[in-house]
Amino acid sequence: MSGRWLQRKGPGSAAYALLLLLSSAGHAAWAVPTDTVVYQTPSVFDAHSGPALLIHHLSLFVMQITGAIFIVVASLWLYVVVRFRQRDPNDDSEPPQIYGSTQIELAWTVIPVLITVVLFFTTARFLFAIQDQKMPPTALDVDAVGHQFWWEFHYKTLGFTTANELHVPLSTAQVPTTTSLNLLSADVVHSFWVPELNGKIDMFPNQVNHMWFTPDKPGMYVGQCAQFCGVEHAKMLLRVYVQTSEDFAAWVKNQQQPAVQDPAVAEGRHLFESQSCVSCHVVRGTAAQGKFGPDLTHFMSRDTLASGAADNTPANLKLWIKDPDYVKPGSLMPAMQLSDDQIDKIVAYLDTLK
């Protein structure tokens, strides 16, 4: 596409060239970690869960109504614009002056009111179906807490906490499984949005909101925070992993274990526990019990770090610990002023927390 664009003349391709130039200059100036690209389009029309499907059906109905209205009124507009143009520029006579028509005006008042009534009752039905859905007793109950700029997932009935990547069980026709998500916030207003699983619901401090989903296809679903929450709102990314019941049970079993204690990285663990890392992070089974930052007990079981800002590789982890502002400018983790050697040891330690 770019080759052809640049060969053509005109304001469109000039604008494209200018934009490419400016953004290339930006790219060149700052080499952030280049990571694998996840190709997934989180379209609202790609519904893979109960509420998303309900919303999808409703949206098709609404689009049919609005589409019909648009076709009718736009056709009238087009007809009027073409048919009633002044043909002869020297014609100064005025057309007949029509001031109104009670019947026509009544008709085009009553019909929209009827359309509104139909639209309202249909919408209300879906609204109550989604929002007031009773949660079955077997539902998986998870607390999602929004932080600046990461997600805490507290599996209270299963006894562990994790961060940024939400794992939920698959829901099949034979074994319907609901995930019931309670939405809270630790600081400002956030919003949990994974379009293929549900609409979004906001997370307000001191308030418990709720959403549910019944995902019908295993896989990874992307989303992100959808309410401006500060500097790095754009990088508060979300991943939901929908797993078959066996995979999910295995994942839960691993998460429930305390942290791996590998004697080979004892030095790194010692550094981690004596530096301020422990004042923000939890590593279950060790002295690290800080609640401000994400739980790192099974940090290496996650695919990304910094809530999706970079792939979870030792190289990126090293960059992150050395200067979090470089990877995610404005994130609340401070640069700990550690030496490269100290960071290497800590990274080696964290690398064992599978």
Add this chain to the structure above:
Amino acid sequence: MADSTLPIGSAIDLTPPSESYGTWLEQVHSWVVTVDHKKIGLMYIGYAVVFLLVGGFEALLLRIQLAVPHNNFLPPEVFNRIFTMHGTTMVFLMGMPLIIGFANYLVPLMVGARDMAFPRMNAFSFWMTALGGLMLYYSFIGGVGLQGAGSAPDVTWWAYAPLTERAFSRGHSTDYWALSLIVSGFGTVGAAVNIIATTICMRCKGMTLFRMPLLVWLYLIVSGMILIVITPLTAAQIMLTIDRYLGGHFFDSQAGGVPVVWAHFFWIFGHPEVYVLVLPAFAIANEVIPVFSRKAIFGYPAMVAASAGIGLISLSVWAHHMFTVGMTSAQNAFFVLSTSLVGVPTGIKIFNWIATMWGGKIRFATAMLFCTAFLIQFLFAGLTGIMLSVAPWDWQLHNSYFVIAHFHYVLVGAIVFCFFGGFYYWFPKMTGKMLDERLGKWHFWLFLIGFHVCFDLMHIPGLLGMPRSIYTYEPGRGWDNWNMIVSIGGMIQGVATLIFAYNMVYSYFKGPDAGPDPWDAWTLEWATSSPPPEYNFASAPVVASRRPLWDLKHPEDPDSRYE
């Protein structure tokens, strides 16, 4: 000296204007101390045009950053400030002064009055609005904010708490936002008071309320809405400042504070505010479409009722901006109902405009081109609004680029288009010169193409899951190409706007003389010279129908015989 061969007879004073304007300093001084509604109106409009260019420039910066994923043209601190300032500027420093400027200029002329009811408060209102804008823009340089990015506000234009509380918004950026809008709010309220008083008390003889031009009706309704809705915003901003400096807890989560109350206060202002912005666009369409279709407006009483209905119902819809905050299903359902109801009178107006054009002899001067495009674009914007009123679907679309596309479709596609039309229509009256029609057509077609390339396609990333207020986005989500094309559309609109600015400057100095009534129109502002003398009319007009000049031009078939 009067010329009784012209319509309205002795109302037009044809004494040549005095050639001596005084020194340059005396001229500037006359503008600074003026209480003449026409000069104040022009100052409001000029102010708005300057901030249209500033806000537009900010938008282009945003679009460059978003043209490709993971771009580094603007760091997040700067991007967040620019998009907050873009929204705040366009609503409060462009939109409000523009609508108030047109009201100031036209309302006294259209009701046959000499000036507004309270000329000195009129001047005070302008200077308060201007001061608010200067305060807001001073934030870019006033003090070094965190991370060296200045103190411009970076909390979005709707500034949700508790992000705006001291704990999360250190420095003074939020204070600049709150205080500058409180100051300009005084100006807005003053203007509304003036419009109401002028409309109710100063109509010329024979002009009953139901003989007023529809523009005046719409501004009356807008002014009533302003009096009701600016207060919640000002109150909320004062409460926020109390939270930030006097130990209050209105909107944080301590001591019984409730953050979602900010959202209620803001949107109780914010939704009617966008109707305050759009009703004047309807007002312009109500004047331009009949004149260029050569027909009276179809269904004047229904238009009045629909406009009043829109104004009233719009006060009850605010929480459709809050379908995702966790209200109960019954509360959500109420706002679904009220929002879809407001679509009914809005649709009626669209039908009436089409019916006005039906059977007419439409002349497509640039003003009419803009108002014709407005009709179809506003229809589309209203329909995406209906989609957003369906709460479950809004749970997907809220805070996505679909919403941004929708509201820009209204703000640009309806409001800016109509106001461009209004410029081409009334520039001759305000300056005595015609705007160049050739440049006007270039402006129109280029802006139309840019608008549709930008905002039609902007709906798509929203439907594909792209949220708003983000300084960058992930590659691989399918948003890349759409964002690039949208950015190109933005650039094209920028070029078109520059052509328009050039047209205004060029035509002011070199345009052909307009005369009192270049469009063969029917309302009272065309019954005096262009530009009008300071006292507007040499003798107070007397009217007998809704279109006094039609009656004079067509004595064999006057409106007063039919309605």
